[in-house]
Amino acid sequence: GxxxxxxxxxxxxxxxxxxxxxxxxxxxxxxxxxxxxxxxxxxxxxxxxxxxxxxxxxxxxxxxxxxxxxxxxxxxxxxxxxxxxxxxxxxxxxxxxxxxxxxxxxxxxxxxxxxxxxxxxxxxxxxxxxxxxxxxxxxxxxxxxxxxxxxxxxxxxxxxxxxxxxxxxxxxxxxxxxxxxxxxxxxxxVGSNERLYPWMDEGFNTFIDYENAASYFAGTAYGDSIQAHPLHLYAEHGVPGNEQPLMTNPTEVHDLFWSGYQKPALMLTLLRDEVMGRARFEQAFREYIRVWAFRHPTPADFMRVMRDESGMDLDWFWRGWLYTTARLDQSVDSITTRADGGSNVWLGNRGTMVMPAELALTFDDGSTSSVRLPVQMWNLGPRFMYRVPGSKRVTRASIDPRRALPDIDRANDTFPRPAR
Known part of the structure; x- marks a missing residue:
């Protein structure tokens, strides 16, 4: 089963x-x-x-x-x-x-x-x-x-x-x-309870498998792209009607390939790459394995180790990935010019999931820059104004330029909107 x-x-x-x-x-x-x-x-x-x-x-x-x-x-x-x-x-x-x-x-x-x-x-x-x-x-x-x-x-x-x-x-x-x-x-x-939490077994295993495959096939097209596979699967499986919270009892899961294997692998990939950073994540994940070797952890035990080892409040992350079917839709809504000639970039969170973001900027002199914005920018609501330092005018702004996040609407990621 x-x-x-x-x-x-x-x-x-x-x-x-x-x-x-x-x-x-x-x-x-x-x-x-x-x-x-x-x-x-x-x-x-x-x-x-x-x-x-x-x-x-x-x-x-x-x-x-x-x-x-x-x-x-x-x-x-x-x-x-x-x-x-x-x-x-x-x-x-x-x-x-x-x-x-x-x-x-x-x-x-x-x-x-x-x-x-x-x-x-x-x-x-x-x-x-x-x-x-x-x-x-x-x-x-x-x-x-x-x-x-x-x-x-x-x-x-x-x-x-x-x-x-x-x-x-x-x-x-x-x-x-x-x-x-x-x-x-x-x-x-790590003797997790597969009867209740297959994502702690198949999902965690799938996550480490992607890293191993990338290493084994390093330098090939397959090896260089394999770790992005769960993100690509999101468009097919992470959709209304198919998506379920990871905490769903496995007897009620209707897409085990996604809920048991690929979605938790994507969750850990994003936690590592976009939230905690590789070094901090890997130290915490190793500690989870060490502490719970030959024991029986629950999801709360896993979350506790990741919090304690990272020093980060991750409740917002677990809420979106484990307990809901929240979807991510971040947007760049407008660019306004300040009195000093500089720019403010207005961002939107149109979905129900929150994540930190990377913002790529192009200025009127042709120069570019990027900035990482923390998830706390959404604490006050679904709109956030980023005040760009300096007096150069921003002519173009894109959120998630690496396309690392499972954003469901790419059409609103850039302002001005690309011509169709």
Whole structure:
């Protein structure tokens, strides 16, 4: 369902008995490798844990060849796993996996996939990139391995183990693989209640996924534009009749793609870029993860950490994004000339959402400038006069010139109005 899971943390001790020709991977630490893996595989895994590059545990020409990959080819073998501080357990098993691995700070990062999964040749590099990005940017990965398995399944996440399909494109494969690994942070580390607040799980994860994708594909058209994707989706999904407050119970959400994933990602992007600033936001978001690791935060807990770490009153922001379907429509209404020859620029807030704004100005001598105006300018109502310093006359003014905000009417963003 739309709410997925909400589970307590615990310790698991699991034994799985399967045909001897099958490989098993699972949540937890493998406790009897000597009984279920060959000496060559154990040696390769030890090397992979120390390696920055991909090590083939089961190579292409070995996959499905039990005589080369299994310590026994008849009967059954029992695989024993234990896991601490996890909220669930999953496993995958099959006779013909290819198996790649590499390491990062003692963590074994693994990909298991079928030979026909052609786009998974790069999956190990994608997997390692995601684990490193999320660990170094947000919170260190806490378990001994991070494993992803390709198969005929939509993406799904469990502690230490994810399932990902062979995507139609390289970009799709990277996104799905990194997204499922991102769930190791939300909700496997930060145990938010997915049953009530999917935006704290899928949404927070989607937000960090955009940053990771931009890093992985840096220097490409896709990488350079991917972080603007939620804003572009707003025009299609953030509309009356479809829009719902993020605090809506997931059983009543009719566009989970928007409410659960993309809208909260857009919310955090705007909070970072337009309200708090990157450095202040990232420090606060890291502290939220640290404080609530292996605990169960509520929305109020998240808001409290962001407020305390930033020193900013953000109630106005949460009101617009979490509790209402407010829409943003900022405008430049007119430019008037003062007695000293300088200008006053009159701004309007025609919607029900408030946000700070950037104002770009052009003067009669051809020079330009820009100014950032705080959200408090709307405290006294929907009109605000900005007194431009100096005596130069403003000939053109534009609000939100970078088009960073989800403004619903761009036609009133510039004065004089552009000719149509």
């Amino acid at each position: 739309a709410g997925e899971f909400y589970l307590e943390y615990g310790r698991f001790d699991v034994s799985l008995t399967v045909p001897a020709t099958y490989i098993v991977t699972a949540t937890g630490e493998l406790r009897n490798a000597e009984q279920v893996l060959t000496a060559a595989q154990r040696s390769r895994l030890a090397a992979a844990r120390r390696s920055d590059t991909t090590v083939a545990i089961i190579a292409r020409d070995e996959a499905g060849n039990a005589a080369r990959t299994r310590p026994a080819t008849t009967g059954t073998l029992t695989w024993h796993f234990t896991a601490d501080s996890v909220r669930d357990v999953a496993f995958a098993t099959g006779p013909d996996f290819r198996w790649d691995a590499s390491g990062y700070k003692g963590i074994l990062i693994e990909t298991l996939y079928r030979a026909k999964a052609d786009r998974w040749e790069e999956a190990q590099r994608m997997a390692r990139g995601a684990i490193i990005n999320f660990s170094e940017h947000w919170f260190p990965y806490p378990w001994s391995h991070a494993t992803t398995v390709e198969g005929p399944i939509e993406g799904m996440e469990y502690p230490m183990l994810t399932f990902v399909p062979n995507g139609p494109t390289r970009e799709d494969t990277q996104w799905a693989l990194a997204h499922e690994f991102g769930h190791e942070w939300f909700p496997m580390i």
